Amino acid sequence: MSLWLLGAAALLPATPVQAQGPKGPGRAGQAEPLVIAHRGASGYLPEHTLAAYWLAIEQGADYVEPDLVITKDGVLVARHENAIAILNADGSVREATTDVAERPEFAARRTTKMIDGQAITGWFTEDFTLAELKTLRARERIPQLRPANTRFDNMFEVPTLEEVLQLVEQANERRRQQAKEAGGKGKATAFRPIGVYPETKHPTYFRSIGLPLEEPLVRVLHKYGYRHPDSPVFIQSFEVGNLRQLRQMTRVPLVQLLSASGRPYDFVVSGDPRTYRDLAQPAGLAEIATYAQGIGANTNLIIPLVSGRLGTPTTLVRDAHQAGLVVHGWTFRAENQFLPNDFDVGDDPRGLGDMGGWVRAFLQQGMDGFFTDQPYEGRLARDAHIGR
Numbered sequence: 001m002s003l004w005l006l007g008a009a010a011l012l013p014a015t016p017v018q019a020q021g022p023k024g025p026g027r028a029g030q031a032e033p034l035v036i037a038h039r040g041a042s043g044y045l046p047e048h049t050l051a052a053y054w055l056a057i058e059q060g061a062d063y064v065e066p067d068l069v070i071t072k073d074g075v076l077v078a079r080h081e082n083a084i085a086i087l088n089a090d091g092s093v094r095e096a097t098t099d100v101a102e103r104p105e106f107a108a109r110r111t112t113k114m115i116d117g118q119a120i121t122g123w124f125t126e127d128f129t130l131a132e133l134k135t136l137r138a139r140e141r142i143p144q145l146r147p148a149n150t151r152f153d154n155m156f157e158v159p160t161l162e163e164v165l166q167l168v169e170q171a172n173e174r175r176r177q178q179a180k181e182a183g184g185k186g187k188a189t190a191f192r193p194i195g196v197y198p199e200t201k202h203p204t205y206f207r208s209i210g211l212p213l214e215e216p217l218v219r220v221l222h223k224y225g226y227r228h229p230d231s232p233v234f235i236q237s238f239e240v241g242n243l244r245q246l247r248q249m250t251r252v253p254l255v256q257l258l259s260a261s262g263r264p265y266d267f268v269v270s271g272d273p274r275t276y277r278d279l280a281q282p283a284g285l286a287e288i289a290t291y292a293q294g295i296g297a298n299t300n301l302i303i304p305l306v307s308g309r310l311g312t313p314t315t316l317v318r319d320a321h322q323a324g325l326v327v328h329g330w331t332f333r334a335e336n337q338f339l340p341n342d343f344d345v346g347d348d349p350r351g352l353g354d355m356g357g358w359v360r361a362f363l364q365q366g367m368d369g370f371f372t373d374q375p376y377e378g379r380l381a382r383d384a385h386i387g388r
Contacts, residue, residue: 032386034369035378036197037061038331039080043373046138046149048078048097049156050167057171060379063195063234065371066164069202070211075130076161076220080141082202083115084158086122098123098136099154106132115205116265126211133158145337145350161198161217165224168194195232199257203242204266214242218249226252234328236296240279241266244291253293255328260300277301280316285323294326296371302329302362308341310361317366329362330371332378356381 040052041059053064066078085096087110093101100106100123109128112121125133138156140149172193179191198221200213207213217235226233229251236255237243241264243254256279263275278284280301288295297316304311320327333339337349345353359370359381372378 033363033367033382034062034195034328035060035375035382036063036065036328036369036371037375038065038371038373039067040064041373041375043146043334044149046097046140046152046156047080048159049138050159050163051152051156053159053164053167054171056375057168057194059376061194061375062369063197063232064164064168065197065199066159066161067199067201068161068213068217069125070206070213070216071125071128071130071133072211073129074211074216076213076216077125077130077133078159078161078164079125080201082125082206083120083122084125084136086120095122095141096139097141098139098158100136103136116202117268126206126209130160145335147350161220162224165196165220168196169224193232195234196226197234197236197255199236200239200242202265203237203239204269207242214245214249218246221250221252229253234294239264239266241270247291254291255294255296255326256288256292257296257330258298258301260298280319282319282323285320285325289323289325292325294328294368295320296328296330299329299332299362302327302365302367305340310340310342313365321366326368327366328369328371329367332359332362332370332372332374334374334377356384360385 037053037056039047040049041055042052045052045055048066053066056064067080068076069079069082070076079097081095083095084098085101086094088094106123109123110121111124111127112119113124134157136158137154138158139153140146143150175193176191198217200217203213221227221233225231227250231252234253234255235246236257238257238259240256243256246254258276258280261276267274274284279288280297285295301314301316303313317327332355334352334355335349336344336346336351336353339353339355339358343354343358345351355372355374355377359372359378362370363382363385370378
């Protein structure tokens with residue numbers, strides 16, 4: 001076992017978890033809501049690292065979620081943003097998911113770009129070849145809230161999409177063998193694969209600079225067998241046009257992401273005045289159902305916050321189900337900083353509150369799955385909800 005696996009293994013719960021995988025891409029109102037590991041087990045390890053994805057699988061996640069950006073030489077890699085370190089006006093660094101700001105050999109790569117209408121100064125994946133990016137090391141993105149994760153800083157590389165798929169493939173092969181061995185002993189058990197849930201980040205921007213995400217994404221997914229409507233994969237995006245394009249390129253399930261504010265950036269570019277909230281109305285959901293199988297909804301679209309506490313649920317889940325769409329909510333995190341006040345425990349924003357209670361409140365609305373930084377806690381909440 002490698003050193004990073006030994007270190008990550010220490011984060012596993014004391015009680016062994018027998019992970020339960022999904023039965024398929026999912027249907028509206030399915031019996032077992034999906035636990036989707038948001039950027040891996042990012043509550044315990046730096047996000048978008050192979051270690052974080054591995055830990056998420058071990059903790060019982062049904063799907064792992066890699067956000068996808070691209071390198072100068074056209075390779076898809078897993079990072080939350082193409083900006084891998086951002087400079088503030090005073091020269092300080094924020095949102096650093098790598099150590100690039102401390103690497104003098106790449107100082108000249110610092111630049112300012114307009115990304116989806118916002119000026120950002122920093123370092124960007126599209127200015128690095130994969131070989132150059134592989135010399136960098138991953139960092140905890142929010143060290144002020146997750147200081148314990150910083151002990152893993154500089155241990156991990158930036159993974160490619162292929163490496164993530166290979167990790168999932170290895171985990172599924174192990175599960176397949178375990179199911180076979182159990183069947184040979186007269187203990188029938190179904191093989192349930194771990195799925196992948198990639199997000200295309202800034203597709204309009206990347207296409208504008210000659211590095212479209214759609215073609216390499218479909219090529220890699222099809223290479224690893226993700227090419228059918230029942231394949232354990234969802235492709236998600238905050239934009240609409242690239243999902244429509246993907247619908248013409250692949251048969252795998254697609255998910256339209258919906259924020260609680262703003263509008264898709266491709267709508268901004270095209271002049272379409274509709275907002276995400278417009279798309280969350282019955283007419284918008286009916287349109288989404290013509291090209292996608294689900295929506296990934298900000299929690300405030302399902303149960304809005306009123307003075308920091310959960311308010312009256314909307315009809316979004318019911319409306320989406322009537323349109324034939326699954327509903328996956330985002331993002332459930334255990335730290336008090338992210339929790340509604342109903343579920344805070346103590347006053348420390350870094351302290352862990354009652355994420356399970358928060359999740360169960362949404363599952364009671366019929367939500368079909370949810371993104372979480374803490375898959376183990378998410379799995380416990382899901383299993384309690386279904387009475388397992």
